[in-house]
Amino acid sequence: xxxxxxxxxxxxxxxxxxxxxxxxxxxxxxxxxxxxxxxxxxxxxxxxxxxxxxxxxxxxxxxxxxxxxxxxxxxxxxxxxxxxxxxxxxxxxxxxxxxxxxxxxxxxxxxxxxxxxxxxxxxxxxxxxxxxxxxxxxxxxxxxxxxxxxxxxxxxxxxxxxxxxxxxxxxxxxxxxxxxxxxxxxxxxxxxxxxxxxxxxxxxxxxxxxxxxxxxxxxxxxxxxxxxxxxxxxxxxxxxxxxxxxxxxxxxxxxxxxxxxxxxxxxxxxxxxxxxxxxxxxxxxxxxxxxxxxxxxxxxxxxxxxxxxxxxxxxxxxxxxxxxxxxxxxxxxxxxxxxxxxxxxxxxxxxxxxxxxxxxxxxxxxxxxxxxxxxxxxxxxxxxxxxxxxxxxxxxxxxxxxxxxxxxxxxxxxxxxxxxxxxxxxxxxxxxx
Ligand code: GUN
Ligand code: ZN
Numbered sequence: 001x002x003x004x005x006x007x008x009x010x011x012x013x014x015x016x017x018x019x020x021x022x023x024x025x026x027x028x029x030x031x032x033x034x035x036x037x038x039x040x041x042x043x044x045x046x047x048x049x050x051x052x053x054x055x056x057x058x059x060x061x062x063x064x065x066x067x068x069x070x071x072x073x074x075x076x077x078x079x080x081x082x083x084x085x086x087x088x089x090x091x092x093x094x095x096x097x098x099x100x101x102x103x104x105x106x107x108x109x110x111x112x113x114x115x116x117x118x119x120x121x122x123x124x125x126x127x128x129x130x131x132x133x134x135x136x137x138x139x140x141x142x143x144x145x146x147x148x149x150x151x152x153x154x155x156x157x158x159x160x161x162x163x164x165x166x167x168x169x170x171x172x173x174x175x176x177x178x179x180x181x182x183x184x185x186x187x188x189x190x191x192x193x194x195x196x197x198x199x200x201x202x203x204x205x206x207x208x209x210x211x212x213x214x215x216x217x218x219x220x221x222x223x224x225x226x227x228x229x230x231x232x233x234x235x236x237x238x239x240x241x242x243x244x245x246x247x248x249x250x251x252x253x254x255x256x257x258x259x260x261x262x263x264x265x266x267x268x269x270x271x272x273x274x275x276x277x278x279x280x281x282x283x284x285x286x287x288x289x290x291x292x293x294x295x296x297x298x299x300x301x302x303x304x305x306x307x308x309x310x311x312x313x314x315x316x317x318x319x320x321x322x323x324x325x326x327x328x329x330x331x332x333x334x335x336x337x338x339x340x341x342x343x344x345x346x347x348x349x350x351x352x353x354x355x356x357x358x359x360x361x362x363x364x365x366x367x368x369x370x371x372x373x374x375x376x377x378x379x380x381x382x383x384x385x386x387x388x389x390x391x392x393x394x395x396x397x398x399x400x401x402x403x404x405x406x407x408x409x410x411x412x413x414x415x416x417x418x419x420x421x422x423x424x425x426x427x428x429x430x431x432x433x
Contacts, residue, residue, distance in 0.1 A: 067357025
């Protein structure tokens with residue numbers, strides 16, 4: 001048992017429907033076997049646990065571990081390829097690098113870089129877009145397990161429109177996916193995600209093979225891309241005889257409560273209605289949408305339709321792992337939408353970066369906030385003395401204001417500790433080997 005003493009901020013209730021930021025200054029949080037078993041004013045909690053060791057995190061703030069609902073592991077080394085729209089960026093930047101992961105030794109180095117990126121950013125749970133190579137996905141699972149992270153990932157499959165070395169067949173895709181799921185799904189904190197790259201690169205036969213895996217691997221997740229870029233959307237409509245983009249997945253039974261579709265920058269009303277009815281989630285990836293010029297995410301329309309939305313970094317089209325930066329960019333984009341935008345507070349941003357992600361991944365019972373009964377997945381935000389963020393926190397007018405400063409100014413270097421299920425996986429410059 002361990003007792004943590006900290007200022008704790010989290011969003012146990014959805015701020016889009018009236019929930020408030022919860023801030024408890026000088027809180028005591030009791031963790032037993034990785035689970036929070038008590039929390040409250042420190043003095044009270046201490047009286048009830050006089051002999052327990054105390055981890056004093058008095059300065060800065062303790063937040064729930066961050067949840068990234070869309071991030072590509074094979075792209076960590078190509079972050080920052082600016083100046084291209086989606087399809088050019090894939091051809092010139094992402095896919096040549098993804099082809100290199102055919103070499104499992106190369107893939108191991110990439111997986112290590114990727115997991116370091118997640119941990120340093122305070123991301124404790126992620127839905128990770130895998131590789132087209134089963135050997136690389138196997139390595140990804142292994143490295144994620146060693147790091148102690150909650151990772152859902154799988155084999156990326158395609159059978160058209162990409163460079164030939166990234167293509168597979170429906171039968172091979174099914175065999176490889178089942179073998180990976182057999183090995184890793186439900187193993188500790190790991191789960192399998194059925195992952196066609198996007199319907200632009202997947203025939204109906206390939207999507208049907210995905211549907212078989214999705215149905216047969218109980219508790220597996222489904223993820224792909226949707227409605228990201230106007231040229232891509234036109235191409236998909238041509239390939240699928242005018243079907244709308246969501247329908248290309250939904251008609252194979254791939255869209256349900258266990259589905260996360262990335263982007264959805266240009267949805268029709270019909271698609272939003274269908275996503276809401278099926279209970280699927282959308283991963284909003286603001287720095288990626290900005291870097292690729294994909295467009296301004298219609299958050300208001302998603303909320304009005306009741307579609308679940310969470311945040312994704314979309315590394316490597318996104319410009320880094322830091323979900324504070326994604327939150328800030330989401331805020332900027334809603335501001336730029338003027339009357340069509342949603343006025344986001346720091347409570348909305350924290351919700352999108354934590355509890356909304358946990359909900360999108362079906363993990364809301366376990367993680368997403370720091371309530372009693374939840375896993376102790378937490379990050380300690382502690383800027384260096386004199387850093388503008390430290391100055392800002394010292395002069396914040398309210399918890400909401402302090403949290404806004406974290407989103408405006410916070411960076412990976414401000415994360416001084418990371419815990420997953422009560423295990424500390426990083427502390428300052430230390431990372432679990
Ligand atoms: N659509 C298909 N593949 C990708 C990818 O790697 N990144 C993004 N942003 N969109 C995609
Ligand atoms: Zn993506």
